[in-house]
Amino acid sequence: MKIKKIITEQGFEILPGFLIWLTFILAILASIFAPLWAIYFIIIFDLYWLIRIYYLVIHLLTSWFHFKADAKINWLEKLKTITEKNWQDYYHLIFLPTYKEPFAVIDKTFATLIKVDYPTEKFIVILAGEARDKDNFLAIAQKIVNKYQSSFFKILITLHPQNLPDEIPGKGSNLNYAGYKAKELIDELCLSYEKIIVSSFDIDTCVYPQYFSYLTYKYLTHPHPEHASFQPLAFYHNNVWESDPVTRVVANSTTFWLMTDLARSERLFTFSSHSMSFKTLVMVGFWQKDIVTEDSRIFLQCLLHFDGDYEVTPMYIPVSMNTVYMGNFWKSLVNQYKQMRRWAWGVEHIPYLLRNFKKHQKMPFKKKWYYFINQLEGMYSWATAPILIFLLGRLPLLLADKSVQSTMVAQNAPFILQWLMNAAMIGLILSAIFSTLILPQKPASKSWLYYPVMVLQWLLFPLTMIFFGSIPAIDSQTRLMLGGKFRLGFWSTEKK
Numbered sequence: 001m002k003i004k005k006i007i008t009e010q011g012f013e014i015l016p017g018f019l020i021w022l023t024f025i026l027a028i029l030a031s032i033f034a035p036l037w038a039i040y041f042i043i044i045f046d047l048y049w050l051i052r053i054y055y056l057v058i059h060l061l062t063s064w065f066h067f068k069a070d071a072k073i074n075w076l077e078k079l080k081t082i083t084e085k086n087w088q089d090y091y092h093l094i095f096l097p098t099y100k101e102p103f104a105v106i107d108k109t110f111a112t113l114i115k116v117d118y119p120t121e122k123f124i125v126i127l128a129g130e131a132r133d134k135d136n137f138l139a140i141a142q143k144i145v146n147k148y149q150s151s152f153f154k155i156l157i158t159l160h161p162q163n164l165p166d167e168i169p170g171k172g173s174n175l176n177y178a179g180y181k182a183k184e185l186i187d188e189l190c191l192s193y194e195k196i197i198v199s200s201f202d203i204d205t206c207v208y209p210q211y212f213s214y215l216t217y218k219y220l221t222h223p224h225p226e227h228a229s230f231q232p233l234a235f236y237h238n239n240v241w242e243s244d245p246v247t248r249v250v251a252n253s254t255t256f257w258l259m260t261d262l263a264r265s266e267r268l269f270t271f272s273s274h275s276m277s278f279k280t281l282v283m284v285g286f287w288q289k290d291i292v293t294e295d296s297r298i299f300l301q302c303l304l305h306f307d308g309d310y311e312v313t314p315m316y317i318p319v320s321m322n323t324v325y326m327g328n329f330w331k332s333l334v335n336q337y338k339q340m341r342r343w344a345w346g347v348e349h350i351p352y353l354l355r356n357f358k359k360h361q362k363m364p365f366k367k368k369w370y371y372f373i374n375q376l377e378g379m380y381s382w383a384t385a386p387i388l389i390f391l392l393g394r395l396p397l398l399l400a401d402k403s404v405q406s407t408m409v410a411q412n413a414p415f416i417l418q419w420l421m422n423a424a425m426i427g428l429i430l431s432a433i434f435s436t437l438i439l440p441q442k443p444a445s446k447s448w449l450y451y452p453v454m455v456l457q458w459l460l461f462p463l464t465m466i467f468f469g470s471i472p473a474i475d476s477q478t479r480l481m482l483g484g485k486f487r488l489g490f491w492s493t494e495k496k
Helices: 002-033 035-070 075-079 103-113 131-151 171-189 211-221 245-262 278-283 294-305 329-357 365-390 392-399 408-423 425-437 450-482
Strands: 091-097 123-130 154-160 196-200 228-235 274-277 311-320
Touching: 002 035, 002 329, 002 365, 002 392, 002 450, 035 245, 035 311, 035 365, 035 392, 035 408, 035 425, 075 211, 091 103, 091 171, 091 211, 103 123, 103 131, 123 131, 123 171, 131 154, 154 171, 171 278, 171 294, 196 211, 196 278, 211 228, 211 274, 211 311, 228 245, 228 294, 245 329, 245 425, 245 450, 274 278, 274 294, 278 294, 294 329, 329 365, 329 450, 365 392, 365 450, 392 408, 408 425, 425 450
Parallel strands: 091 123, 091 196, 123 154, 228 311
Antiparallel strands: 196 274, 228 274
């Protein structure tokens, strides 16, 4: 039985990588030995993705209109209209894990926290550092405490020890340790778990002024807030005017991907910055400490704990973070690749779900199947679609012999594919427009010529989809398939 279990679990980890490499091998073999069938497949595949792009555009527009409408509302005033619950009884517990970030980055995050349109005396802020960076972190932490301790109810400094059992170094294990330390503090203060709202932010996360008013309103008006996480928009605006076109396109692509999912809440996972009930967080044992993608895993932990009775509620308000730009173009590209590979390591959720479904017999089979297929298809498309559309789609036309090339389908295929590409341009055009409309105010030092650059940079999108989409996704899924020394550890994005 033990051998069977090991084989089964290895099979779970092999499955995603096996599917993508099988797809590429079959696409190449079909292009060589059955080019006409390959041409039919590529045309149908591109048509499917054209339909899907229009479907995603509808959801992007839906989120966009929600975002613009919600931005006009005074959420603090709206919060005061709630009569069933007293919003002033609730505290916000804010986790800020950090590793080797400079004081300027951390200071900027705290500076935005004290400027929010919400009473900050209701904030308990956890600045969570690593023992691997002890001297640097403690020096910065002391400066932060000296500067900001009077602005909040409490600031708690935690130092995550090295080499604790059953964990890997990274954000998840840091948050797990900080979570238990926060629980000790809350128990000492005799605060009710039910009246604490948790937010987990990356250290460079700058909240918009009404973020906590908006979050508190959503939390208090939710019918079952302990069965929900709350997901804001993610903008990458902190250094957007200094960044290069490639990192801007990749960052904005992430923003628009999240916007489409906000409008499809049944598909929505927690990503990067997210909020939830502290009571629920304690019930599931905090963030998992032995994985890379703890930000989305926490949702799955809750989904399984409540046998499927858990959801992610969209919040159409942004938080702002840094792009990976480091002042050096080539170093930034390397960092961008590593960041996307780390995000693509979310493929580790697939074996996690398959291992745990048997333990949760009360969870409806339909919901289990939905989340499994949603994850598998998402990871599969991430890795395969750009390469099939932009590269392998032309291969059967190049390899076909004269008898195939003389057929009507082969002769018209280039025009059909070009027409499908042109029809799909609406998604690219909208992305270019929206990315310009959401830009923060241009620094005085930047020329107005930056605005046309912000639009024209989207011509790089096909390249970014391949080199910072497909390839890092293939890298991650192949590493999971091979296992052992190839497995990915946590890589912390450098901040400047």
